[in-house]
Amino acid sequence: MVTRPWRPRLLSTSHWPVGYGRIILPEVDSTLSEASRQAPSLAGPTWILALRQTAGRGRRGREWVDPDGNFAATLVMRPGGGPERAALRSFIAALALYDAVCACCPGLDPGPSGSNNTRPRSRSGAARVALKWPNDVLLNGGKLAGILLESNSTGTLSIGIGVNLLNAPDATQIEEHAVPPVSLLSETGADVTPEDFLNALAPAFARYEAQFKTYGFAPIRTAWLDRAARLGQVITARMGTAEQTGTFETVDDSGALILRTSEGLQAIPAGEVYF
Numbered sequence: 001m002v003t004r005p006w007r008p009r010l011l012s013t014s015h016w017p018v019g020y021g022r023i024i025l026p027e028v029d030s031t032l033s034e035a036s037r038q039a040p041s042l043a044g045p046t047w048i049l050a051l052r053q054t055a056g057r058g059r060r061g062r063e064w065v066d067p068d069g070n071f072a073a074t075l076v077m078r079p080g081g082g083p084e085r086a087a088l089r090s091f092i093a094a095l096a097l098y099d100a101v102c103a104c105c106p107g108l109d110p111g112p113s114g115s116n117n118t119r120p121r122s123r124s125g126a127a128r129v130a131l132k133w134p135n136d137v138l139l140n141g142g143k144l145a146g147i148l149l150e151s152n153s154t155g156t157l158s159i160g161i162g163v164n165l166l167n168a169p170d171a172t173q174i175e176e177h178a179v180p181p182v183s184l185l186s187e188t189g190a191d192v193t194p195e196d197f198l199n200a201l202a203p204a205f206a207r208y209e210a211q212f213k214t215y216g217f218a219p220i221r222t223a224w225l226d227r228a229a230r231l232g233q234v235i236t237a238r239m240g241t242a243e244q245t246g247t248f249e250t251v252d253d254s255g256a257l258i259l260r261t262s263e264g265l266q267a268i269p270a271g272e273v274y275f
């Protein structure tokens, strides 16, 4: 496992978004759990970053293995607007992650827009980032980051984000057919600290959130589709024990995956995608 030598960090706050709080903890069980504990006393949207998580959780009840040096944070907010609208924040978080990764790695190839965005690496050999429905960020075709949304009946939404900055978890621990994990360091050579990553991610999230509040989901959906992995290709979506294979046509205005199958267009509101 790669470790980063300790060095004092000067946190740049010059681009920190107005109205957002920030809490940095040396260690916590899970930033999502910490978000539930802290939410009642928070005055506004707040990022909770932990330099170490001892009980990180992933989607579908999975453990999120979080080796030292990786990014683990949760944004706690009270977005209003009901659960369906709140859930669209996963697309905002994915776009913000995409921008933060590109900002931290200047040599990265943002990739072509639209359905060509399927090759794991660009022709020039530069690393390539893409978004995988519903909640993953891919780098060179491997899983770099995951997003887990949790909400409660009081209207609190917690957006948990894990990024393999320094180390990718052991690939033998992943599910069959799942995308293998990669790290930012191994794929690009960029050594980015969790604090620096947060300083790129928080303003990017705030920009997309402001756009969403003003213009709704349409521009977010378009931007997400421009960065989507495997658009126009045959993929398999798994919903519990059921599976659907078809061509990835689009994402609709509720965020559902639209697959073209032999029975016509199928909308999949939630599930996991396999390539």
Ligand SMILES: O=C(O)CCCC[C@@H]1SC[C@@H]2NC(=O)N[C@@H]21
Residues within 6 Å of the ligand: 029, 030, 031, 032, 033, 053, 055, 056, 057, 058, 059, 060, 062, 064, 071, 072, 073, 074, 135, 136, 145, 146, 147, 148, 160, 161, 162, 163
């Ligand atoms: O399964 C996934 O892909 C989602 C992973 C989400 C992991 C992050 S790390 C920060 C936050 N705290 C957690 O316990 N989980 C999320």
